[in-house]
Amino acid sequence: MKKNVLAVSLAAIGLLAACASGGPEKAAVAGKSADIGRAVLAANDGWAAAEGAVTGGSAAKAENEFTVSTRKEFVxxxxxxxxxxxxxxxxxxxxLSADDNNKELTEKDYTVAPYNFxxxxxxxxxATWNQNLVKGRPERKLSGPQEDARVASSKRQKDRIVIQVPSNTTIVGLGKDAKIVKGNLVIGPDSENVIIRNIAFEDAFDYFPGWDPGDSFKIDKSYPGCQEAFVDAKTGPQNCPGGRWNSEYDLISVNGxxxxxxxxxxxxDGDRSDKLFPPVFPFPHNEITQKVQHHDGMVDxxxxxxFVTISNSVFKDHDKAFLIGGSDSSKVDTGKLNVxxxxxxxxxxxxxxxRVRFGKVHVYNNYFVGDAAGNDDPKLDSYQNHLNTLKAKPAGSILRQALGVGxxxxxxxxxxxxxxxNGNSAQAAVNMGGTVFVDVGSVVNGKPFDSKELIGKPxxxxxxxxxxxxxxxxxxxASDVPAAVKSNAGPGKL
Structure with missing residues (x-):
C-alpha cells in the first residue's frame, strides 16, 4: 500500500513540474487548462492548427509571464x-490611446495644424470637388493643405495606437472584465503562433477618416441632374451618387x-458607434453608407x-465585420487565407x-441575427432606393450580407x-465576384438555406x-446552435 501511495505522490509531483515548465507537449489541448495562459489549440482543430498545435506562449519561462493593466506595461x-x-x-x-503615464490621448493630442474637420x-x-472628372470619376487622390494635415495627424495617431504582436505569444484576459480598447493589434507579416483569448475589444476609433469621392461613384441618370459634364449647380457630376468615408483601424488585423x-x-464599437456620426454632405451624398466612418473592420x-481560427466570439453593433482577403488584385493571397x-x-x-477572397473558409455553427430592412429593392432604380432608405431610417445596421462570396x-x-x-437566404450569402459556394444544413428564418434565393450570378x-x-x-x-452559441460565446465564459 505504501509503495502505491508513494507512486501516486511521485506522479502528482511530476505532473505539477510539467505544468510549471510550460512545455507545449504538456499543456492541455482545445483550450482546456486550469491556466488559460498555458492552454493550446490541438492539432487539426480548425485551419489554425492544420500544421500542428497552436501553442502561442504556453512554453513561456517565468520571466516571460506578465500581468499588465496599462498600454506601457503591455508594450x-x-x-x-x-x-x-x-x-x-x-x-x-x-x-491603447494613452501616453506612458496612462493619460488618454484624444483628437486634440494627435491633430497636426491646420487640420480641422x-x-x-x-x-x-x-458640390465643388466633383465638378471635373478624371477617367469618369472625381479625382480620388485628394490634395491640398487639409488633406496633408489629415494624413500627418493620422500618422501621429497610428504610431501610438497600432501595436505589433510578435510570434509565440499568448494574450489572455484575467477574469470576466478584461478589455483592450481604442487601438489595433496587428499580427504579421512575420508573426506566427499567436493565441488571443477571453478579451473584449472595443472602439478602434479613427479620429481622421478620409473622404474618397470616387468610391462607388457612378454616372446614374436616375438621379436628377446627374451627368458627366458640368453645366451649373443643378447639372453635372456633382449631382451623381457616390463617395465614402474610410477609416484606418481594425480591432485585430492578421496582416500576413x-x-x-x-x-x-x-x-x-464601444460607446462611439458610427451611428453617432451621420452623413455630412447633402443629397445625393447622404445615403446611410456615407456616414462618417470612424471604425474599420473588427478582425481582418x-x-x-x-491558418486562422476564430471561435466562440461575439461580433456586435457594427457595419463591416471583417475581410478575408483585401483585394481582388492581390498577388500574395492565392493558396492562403485558410480560415x-x-x-x-x-x-x-x-x-x-x-467577405472572402481566395481562401478556403470553413464557416460552421455560427449564429447570425440582424434586420435586412432598408436593403435596395432590385425592382427599383438607385435613386428611388436611395429615397426609400432615407425614409426607412433603420435603427441598427442594415444586414446586407452575412457571407460575401468574392x-x-x-x-x-x-x-x-x-x-x-425582413430578409431571407439572399442576405445570408451574396455573390460578390465568386463562382463557387456550398452550404450544408444551415437554416434561414427556420427554413433550410435556399440557394435559389441568392441574387446575382449563380x-x-x-x-x-x-x-x-x-x-x-x-x-x-442547426436547431441546437442559437442556444449553444449564446451561452458560450464571448469573454468571461472559459
Missing part, C-alpha cells in the same frame, strides 16, 4: 520577450500572420495571412461576416443559423475541398 512586455514564448495576462482595461469637409465637398487562434473574445485577415469560423455570434452586424473564394458553410428579420456547389479539421468539436445540428 514593454511584448518588447522584452520579443519572439520568445510569452504569456501576457490582461487585467482590467488597457487603453469642418474645413476639410468644405475643401472636398462633392500565420497560425493564429482568436477565441472567446468580443468585438464592438489579409496580405497572405494563413475557420465556428460557434461565433453575430448580432446587429451589417455585412462581411466575412473572387476565387471557396466557402464551405455548415449548420449555421441565420435569423434575418454559384456552383463544387468548392473543391471538404472540411476535415474539426479536432474534438462536434458539429451541432
Amino acid at each position: 514593454d512586455a511584448l518588447a522584452k520577450a520579443a519572439n520568445a514564448s510569452k504569456i501576457i495576462r490582461v487585467k482590467g482595461t488597457i487603453n 469642418n474645413d476639410y469637409m468644405k475643401a472636398y465637398a462633392p 500572420g500565420k497560425r493564429v487562434w482568436i477565441d472567446h473574445c468580443s468585438f464592438n 485577415v489579409t496580405n497572405g495571412a494563413n 475557420t469560423l465556428h460557434n461565433n455570434y453575430f448580432e446587429n452586424v451589417g455585412q462581411r461576416m466575412p 473572387k476565387d473564394s471557396a466557402i464551405y458553410s455548415e449548420a449555421n443559423v441565420f435569423d434575418i428579420k 454559384l456552383t456547389p463544387d468548392v473543391g475541398w471538404k472540411p476535415t479539421l474539426y479536432g474534438v468539436n462536434k458539429v451541432l445540428p
Whole structure:
C-alpha cells in the first residue's frame, strides 16, 4: 500500500513540474487548462492548427509571464520577450490611446495644424470637388493643405495606437472584465503562433477618416441632374451618387500572420458607434453608407495571412465585420487565407461576416441575427432606393450580407443559423465576384438555406475541398446552435 501511495505522490509531483515548465507537449489541448495562459489549440482543430498545435506562449519561462493593466506595461512586455514564448495576462482595461503615464490621448493630442474637420469637409465637398472628372470619376487622390494635415495627424495617431504582436505569444484576459480598447493589434507579416483569448475589444476609433469621392461613384441618370459634364449647380457630376468615408483601424488585423487562434473574445464599437456620426454632405451624398466612418473592420485577415481560427466570439453593433482577403488584385493571397469560423455570434452586424477572397473558409455553427430592412429593392432604380432608405431610417445596421462570396473564394458553410428579420437566404450569402459556394444544413428564418434565393450570378456547389479539421468539436445540428452559441460565446465564459 505504501509503495502505491508513494507512486501516486511521485506522479502528482511530476505532473505539477510539467505544468510549471510550460512545455507545449504538456499543456492541455482545445483550450482546456486550469491556466488559460498555458492552454493550446490541438492539432487539426480548425485551419489554425492544420500544421500542428497552436501553442502561442504556453512554453513561456517565468520571466516571460506578465500581468499588465496599462498600454506601457503591455508594450514593454511584448518588447522584452520579443519572439520568445510569452504569456501576457490582461487585467482590467488597457487603453491603447494613452501616453506612458496612462493619460488618454484624444483628437486634440494627435491633430497636426491646420487640420480641422469642418474645413476639410468644405475643401472636398462633392458640390465643388466633383465638378471635373478624371477617367469618369472625381479625382480620388485628394490634395491640398487639409488633406496633408489629415494624413500627418493620422500618422501621429497610428504610431501610438497600432501595436505589433510578435510570434509565440499568448494574450489572455484575467477574469470576466478584461478589455483592450481604442487601438489595433496587428499580427504579421512575420508573426506566427499567436493565441488571443477571453478579451473584449472595443472602439478602434479613427479620429481622421478620409473622404474618397470616387468610391462607388457612378454616372446614374436616375438621379436628377446627374451627368458627366458640368453645366451649373443643378447639372453635372456633382449631382451623381457616390463617395465614402474610410477609416484606418481594425480591432485585430492578421496582416500576413500565420497560425493564429482568436477565441472567446468580443468585438464592438464601444460607446462611439458610427451611428453617432451621420452623413455630412447633402443629397445625393447622404445615403446611410456615407456616414462618417470612424471604425474599420473588427478582425481582418489579409496580405497572405494563413491558418486562422476564430471561435466562440461575439461580433456586435457594427457595419463591416471583417475581410478575408483585401483585394481582388492581390498577388500574395492565392493558396492562403485558410480560415475557420465556428460557434461565433453575430448580432446587429451589417455585412462581411466575412467577405472572402481566395481562401478556403470553413464557416460552421455560427449564429447570425440582424434586420435586412432598408436593403435596395432590385425592382427599383438607385435613386428611388436611395429615397426609400432615407425614409426607412433603420435603427441598427442594415444586414446586407452575412457571407460575401468574392473572387476565387471557396466557402464551405455548415449548420449555421441565420435569423434575418425582413430578409431571407439572399442576405445570408451574396455573390460578390465568386463562382463557387456550398452550404450544408444551415437554416434561414427556420427554413433550410435556399440557394435559389441568392441574387446575382449563380454559384456552383463544387468548392473543391471538404472540411476535415474539426479536432474534438462536434458539429451541432442547426436547431441546437442559437442556444449553444449564446451561452458560450464571448469573454468571461472559459
